[in-house]
Every structure is written in C-alpha cells, then in structure tokens.
C-alpha cells in the first residue's frame with residue numbers, strides 16, 4: 101500500500117491528513133476519530149508512507165517479481181486506487197528521455213526495464229525481447245504502439261482501430277492484431293513507453309490535472325536461451341505485465357460531466373467487475389465473473405491464475421477523500437488474501453521455436469509479396485480451400501443458430517405475452533377480490549345497521565306494548581273508579597236534592613213567616629186604626645180597656661213572635677247540623693275515595709315495576725337472540741371472506757409459481773444461450789487457431805464434434821422447451837380451474853349473502869309495518885285514555901266544586 105503526500109495545493113489549503121502509515125509495523129490507520137468514530141487500522145504486506153521514494157517501492161515490491169519473470173514466470177504488477185492518488189506516478193513516474201541514470205522519480209516501468217536488461221547483460225544471456233502496450237478505454241482495446249494511420253484526414257488519423265479480445269483456449273486471452281515490437285535495448289523501450297504514454301487518454305478533472313481516463317497494460321515478453329546438460333538448447337519464456345488502472349472515482353466528487361461522467365461510469369463498471377472478481381476469489385466462489393469486463397478478462401491469469409501478481413493500492417491522506425480511501429483499503433485488504441497458483445512456463449525447444457518463426461516469416465513474406473503486387477494477402481491453396489469449407493460450415497451453422505434463436509425469441513415472446521396476460525388476469529382478479537371485499541364490507545355494515553334498526557324497533561315495540569298494557573290496566577282501574585265515583589256522585593246528588601228540598605222548605609217557611617209578619621203588621625195597623633178611632637169616639641175607660649186589650653194582643657203577638665223565632669232558630673240549628681253531618685259524610689267519602697285512589701295508584705305502580713322487570717327480561721332475551729344471530733352472520737361472513745382470501749392466496753401462489761417458472765425458464769434460456777454462445781465462440785477461436793496452424797485432421801474432428809454439439813444442444817433445447825411448454829400449459833390450466841372455482845365460489849357466496857340480506861330486509865319491512873299498525877293503535881288508545889282522563893278530571897273538579 102502506498103500513501104502519497106499532500107500536494108502543494110492541499111497543503112496551502114490546510115487540508116488535514118486523515119491517514120497515518122507505520123512502515124515498520126506495516127500498518128495504515130484511518131483517523132476516523134476526526135469524525136468522532138473509532139480509528140480503523142489495516143495491515144498489509146508492505147506499507148509505503150508519504151515520504152517513501154520510488155526506488156524503495158521498486159526494490160521492495162517489484163524487483164523480486166521481475167527476477168521471477170526471468171525465471172520463466174508470467175508476472176503482473178498493477179496499481180489501483182482512487183483518482184489522483186498516484187497510480188500513474190507509481191507505475192510510470194518520470195519517463196526516461198534518454199538512456200542514462202534513472203531519475204529519482206522514475207516509476208516501476210522504467211525501473212523494471214533497466215533491471216531486466218541489467219540482469220540479462222550481467223548473465224551475458226542469449227535473449228530476445230518484445231513489448232506490447234495497449235489501452236482499454238470504454239471497453240474498447242486499442243494499440244498504443246500501432247503505427248500511425250497515414251490517412252489524409254486528421255480525424256481518421258486519430259481514430260485508432262479497436263482490437264478484439266479472444267480466448268486462447270488455455271484459459272488465457274489473446275488480442276488479435278496487437279503489435280509486438282521487438283526491442284534490443286532499454287532506450288528503445290523507454291521511447292516506446294514515452295510514445296504510448298503520450299497517446300493515452302487523459303483529461304483534467306477536479307481531482308487530478310492529468311487524470312488517466314483509461315486502463316493501460318504494458319507487457320514485456322522475454323525469451324532467454326538456456327543450455328541443458330545434453331547440449332539441448334531450450335528457450336525460457338517469461339512475461340511481465342505492468343498495469344496502470346484508471347482511477348476509481350466518485351462522479352460527484354471528481355466533478356465529471358457529460359463525456360467524463362460517461363467515461364467514469366464505464367471505468368467504474370470495469371473496476372466494479374474487478375471488485376466482484378476479487379470478492380469471488382476471496383470467498384472461493386464457484387463462479388468468478390471474469391467475463392463481465394475486458395479488464396478482468398485481460399487480468400484473468402493474474403488474478404487467481406498461474407501468474408505471480410503484485411498489487412499496489414494507492415491512497416491519499418486527504419481528509420476529504422476519507423470514504424474512498426476506506427473503500428480502497430478494504431478492497432486491497434481483501435485482495436491480499438487471493439492465492440494464485442504460480443506456474444513456470446514450459447521451456448520451448450529452440451528448433452521448435454525456430455520452425456514456428458520460419459513459418460511466420462514465410463507467411464509474412466507471402467503477405468508482403470501480395471501487398472507489393474497489390475493483390476490482397478497470400479493464402480496457400482490448401483488453406484484457402486479448407487478455410488472456405490470451414491467458412492461455409494460456419495455460415496450454415498450461424499444461419500441455423502440465427503433461425504433457432506429467432507424461434508426461441510418468438511417462443512420467449514409468446515411466453516412473455518402469456519405471462520403478461522396472466523399478470524393482467526391476476527390483477528383483474530385482485531381488483532375483483534378488492535371489489536368483493538368492499539361489497540362484503542358494505543353488506544356487513546348494512547346488515548349491522550339493519551340489525552340495529554331491528555333491535556331499536558323491537559325495543560320500541562316492547563315499550564309500546566308495555567305502555568298499552570299499562571294504559572289498559574289504568575283504563576280498567578279508571579273505569580272501576582269512575583263507577584264508584586258515579587255511585588258517590590249519585591249519592592251526593594241525592595243528598596244535594598234533599599238539601600235543596602230542605603232549602604226549598606226553609607225558603608217556603610220564610611215566605612210563610614214573611615206572610616204571617618205581613619198579616620200581623622196589617623192586623624196591627626188595623627187594630628191601631630181601630631184604636632185611634634175608638635180613642636177619638638169613646639171615653640178613657642173604654643180606651644183603657646182597649647189599650648189593655650191591645651197590650652195583651654201585643655204581648656201575645658210578641659210571645660208568638662218569640663216562639664216563632666225560637667222554632668225558626670231550632671229549625672235552622674237542626675238544618676245546619678244536618679248539613680254539617682252531610683258535609684262531613686261527603687268529606688269522609690272523598691277521603692275514602694282518595695285513600696282508595698292512593699292504594700290503587702300504588703297497585704298501578706307495583707304493576708308498572710313488575711312489567712318493567714318483565715320488559716327488561718324480555719329485552720335481555722331478545723338481545724341475546726339478536727347477538728346469537730349476529731354472531732352467526734358474522735361467522736358466515738368471516739368464513740366467506742376467509743374462503744375468498746384463501747382462494748386469492750391460492751391464485752397469487754399459483755401466479756408467483758408461474759412467474760418463477762417463467763423467470764427460471766427465461767434465465768435458463770438466456771444462460772444456456774450465453775453458454776452456447778460462449779462455447780461456440782471458444783470453439784470458433786479454437787478452430788481458427790487450428791486452421792491457422794493448418795491441422796486439417798483436427799479441424800475435421802472438431803467440425804464433426806461441433807456439429808454434433810450443435811445438434812445435441814439444439815435437441816436438448818427443444819426438449820427442454822417442449823417440457824417447459826407442457827409444464828406451463830398444465831400450470832395454466834390448473835390456474836384457470838382454480839380461478840373458475842374461485843369465481844363460482846365467490847358468486848355463490850355473494851348470492852347467499854344477497855338472499856340472506858333480502859330475507860332480513862323483507863322481515864324487517866314486515867316488522868316495521870306491524871309496528872306502525874300497533875303504534876297507530878297505541879296512539880289511538882292513548883288519545884282515548886287522555887280524553888277519558890281529562891273528562892274524569894273535569895268531573896272530579898266539578899264534583900269537588902259542587903261539594904264545596
């Protein structure tokens with residue numbers, strides 16, 4: 101792990117350092133404590149702090165690997181980390197302009213070149229060396245050492261042709277058309293490096309003034325001659341890949357926009373694949389996704405393969421990049437545990453190699469000749485015929501494949517449309533289910549309302565019944581009382597008639613008395629007149645006698661008057677006593693009547709209480725009954741909703757099963773297709789290689805095998821398709837049946853509920869009508885009772901008045 105120093109700008113801006121390196125303990129600590137979190141420490145094979153020199157890094161980390169290259173291993177050194185953390189600085193550093201002393205800031209590449217040449221020269225070895233330099237930009241490979249296009253147009257000149265990456269059939273990959281340049285001295289390599297580096301795509305981003313926008317791979321192939329004991333000359337082949345990856349960058353933080361953002365997306369994609377490959381290797385996964393990006397395909401041998409690999413992770417100490425630094429450290433830490441299985445390349449016999457080279461030379465000569473004659477390229481007759489035949493077979497196969505692909509895609513489309521229709525149907529059913537649920541809810545609510553109304557009506561009916569019975573009872577009591585009262589009134593009227601007779605007699609007596617008094621007065625007047633006449637006509641004796649006679653008459657008259665007064669007094673006393681007696685008897689009768697009334701009222705009250713308790717019991721009973729009914733209907737409704745829920749769950753499980761099946765089949769199809777494609781591609785490459793090597797026999801065998809493979813595959817695919825189709829048809833029919841059953845069930849449930857509700861409603865309507873009638877009757881009865889009462893009251897009042 102290498103941590104770069106803070107740049108001059110960062111120092112000027114007082115950017116805090118959040119990474120601390122302990123080179124001796126090989127530890128890197130991320131100072132999370134700056135953010136009130138626990139610090140994080142990682143241990144690596146070697147740690148290079150901000151003060152470490154390029155030379156130290158090369159000597160400690162890379163030199164041993166270069167030694168292994170010369171021993172015949174394939175080795176890789178690559179740097180990865182966030183943008184602007186010093187990957188290019190580490191890998192390239194200051195480029196050598198000319199041969200001489202290495203500058204202190206020269207990176208791994210120039211140092212490795214110098215190291216290789218130093219060793220070979222020290223060994224006085226017989227060697228040959230060639231180099232390649234490629235760039236991987238937006239998943240396209242271009243040759244950084246390809247000679248410039250001589251096109252007249254500047255645009256075309258800058259447009260470098262993209263190269264195709266192919267499997268070599270031994271688990272590695274080859275790049276077709278990548279120029280291999282034979283080199284003899286370090287100077288040549290330096291100038292090629294210089295040339296290639298300047299052609300790399302760089303751009304100015306917020307995090308790096310000259311940010312590499314592509315991944316670059318510089319490879320040195322070294323062939324060293326070794327002489328064995330039997331004077332047999334063998335060739336040792338080693339390869340050193342020096343990889344400078346583009347920076348992993350956060351689009352937001354690096355300020356990438358438009359093209360840069362797209363680039364960043366692509367870079368991150370290939371780096372993400374690299375991350376996934378590392379994770380898969382660390383976790384010992386069965387599938388390592390090398391094929392997901394060209395970068396991982398290129399590095400396949402170096403990651404978990406037979407190459408020796410050194411990964412240099414670069415970080416910045418800047419506190420602003422803490423998050424990315426943690427990610428890099430995490431990945432580097434995980435990558436540390438990847439275990440490659442290094443294998444030394446087999447030594448090749450010099451004669452075999454020379455033969456190979458001669459063949460190549462021959463072909464090149466023919467090419468040159470053809471080019472000179474402006475005739476295209478030279479291909480020997482034999483090869484041409486073979487290649488043509490093979491091309492034809494391939495074309496046929498491709499056509500066949502295209503046809504089968506088309507058929508499969510049609511099938512896929514059919515299944516997709518079936519699936520979509522099924523989804524739609526499912527959605528419809530779900531909608532219906534929802535609607536049914538809502539209807540059931542409304543029905544339940546209406547049913548509850550009706551039940552409530554029913555219970556209310558029952559209650560009011562009971563109340564009215566009770567009132568009517570009470571009224572009837574009271575009416576009877578009143579009638580009885582009225583009868584008694586009538587008797588009393590009759591007696592009272594008899595008494596009153598007696599009293600009136602008496603009063604009439606009294607007034608008659610008074611009239612008689614008045615007449616007597618009047619007669620007496622007139623007799624008295626007559627006597628007085630006679631007396632006066634006598635006084636006038638007669639003498640004193642006669643007058644005296646007359647006066648005495650008058651006196652007697654007067655006294656007898658007064659006596660008579662006194663007697664009359666006494667008799668009258670006597671009579672009035674007896675009459676008043678009689679009246680008193682009458683009145684007291686009347687009062688006693690009224691008292692008795694009132695007492696009877698009170699006792700009767702008490703009786704009525706007890707009667708009322710008794711009927712209230714009865715009513716209560718009745719009410720409780722009816723409430724119980726209604727509760728039972730309600731519970732029954734509730735359980736039936738619950739059962740109904742449960743059945744419908746079960747039914748829809750059934751449907752959804754069926755649908756999800758179907759979906760899973762569809763997805764599985766789709767996945768299976770696509771993976772099989774991908775596998776087939778991959779197999780086909782690999783076979784094609786193998787065949788091509790074989791054709792180039794002119795091994796006609798093997799080619800025939802391969803072709804036969806391919807044909808059988810294709811037919812087998814197609815047969816298998818067809819079988820699987822038909823099986824899946826049958827399975828799907830079965831699923832569909834069962835689903836259809838389930839949905840039909842469900843529909844029927846739901847319809848019957850709805851019908852039942854509807855009937856029940858209709859019954860309830862009609863019974864409620866009947867009850868309501870009856871209640872209305874009873875209510876009318878009650879009202880009439882109560883009106884009648886009221887008028888009767890008021891009449892009785894007025895009678896009583898009248899009676900009272902008259903009694904008084």
Ligand SMILES: Nc1ncnc2c1ncn2[C@@H]1O[C@H](COP(=O)(O)OP(=O)(O)OP(=O)(O)O)[C@@H](O)[C@H]1O
Pocket residue numbers: 103104105107150181182183184185186187188189190308310311312313345346347348414
């Ligand atoms: N160890 C170091 N010592 C001094 N300067 C450094 C060091 N590492 C990096 N730098 C400087 O930091 C800047 C960015 O470095 P470089 O271009 O190598 O980053 P990078 O990781 O390759 O970025 P990108 O991924 O964007 O290409 C350069 O100016 C480089 O000189």
